[in-house]
Amino acid sequence: MTVDSLPLQDLERMAFQASPAPQMVTAHRRMLDCNQAFVRLFGYQRDELRGNLTLLLYPSHADYQSIGERSEHWLKAGPGAFYTDERFMQHRNGEVFWARAHGFTLTLDDPFKLMVWHFERIDRQPAPTVQLTAREREISLHIVNGLTCKEVARQLGISHRTVEVHRARLMKKLQAKNSAELVSKIIFIS
Known part of the structure; x- marks a missing residue:
């Protein structure tokens, strides 16, 4: 054929x-x-x-x-x-x-x-509109991968309260109302 x-x-x-x-x-x-x-x-x-x-x-x-x-x-x-x-x-x-x-x-x-x-x-990424500190960027990578504050703290060898403070700052900086929105906004600025 x-x-x-x-x-x-x-x-x-x-x-x-x-x-x-x-x-x-x-x-x-x-x-x-x-x-x-x-x-x-x-x-x-x-x-x-x-x-x-x-x-x-x-x-x-x-x-x-x-x-x-x-x-x-x-x-x-x-x-x-x-x-x-x-x-x-x-x-x-x-x-x-x-x-x-x-x-x-x-x-x-x-x-x-x-x-x-x-x-x-x-291959190009959009330019980030929000500047994150090195620690916020480090913590945000773990948040995007679904880790809790306690799990992030264990991974980084820091207090989970410190992670919670950074997460709260991320929520405020990115104007996220909930965890799903936070993850979405972190991905967008990455």
């Missing part, structure tokens, strides 16, 4: 899987399928992604929620079916990276019903 004799549907499927651009297809923010470039970008196996919410790829639930609201609003009110932004995404190994996302809805009346997404990793 030659490529010329393959049905169009098979050729389209091959093109999607072999495309160098990381792509996924979603239905109501649930991953229906993705290509090999997408698998390489995020570090998951294809079967681990299919059927899961895209929440799996975000560093925090707050990011997932806010980006979802922003993109849905844009797609419903905007001039067309395209949405583009830059955001943090998370690799399977926990690494958070800056990415450009392009979404195209196939259902304008209900944008999240069926979408095609393309991602590209961006």
Whole structure:
């Protein structure tokens, strides 16, 4: 069998899987399928992604929620079916990276019903808007990785009260109302 004799549907499927651009297809923010470039970008196996919410790829639930609201609003009110932004995404190994996302809805009346997404990793980070001290930056790295104040204190060999004071300062500096928002804002300035 030659490529010329393959049905169009098979050729389209091959093109999607072999495309160098990381792509996924979603239905109501649930991953229906993705290509090999997408698998390489995020570090998951294809079967681990299919059927899961895209929440799996975000560093925090707050990011997932806010980006979802922003993109849905844009797609419903905007001039067309395209949405583009830059955001943090998370690799399977926990690494958070800056990415450009392009979404195209196939259902304008209900944008999240069926979408095609393309991602590209961006090596540059946005300039931080808040300056942290060396100790605040050190503690923030542990907070982002889910450690409690006591666990951070043990890791750094300091009092948990000292960690609590630094965490409170981080909350104030970053204007975070809760832990999830704090993690999201720390990731943004990192």
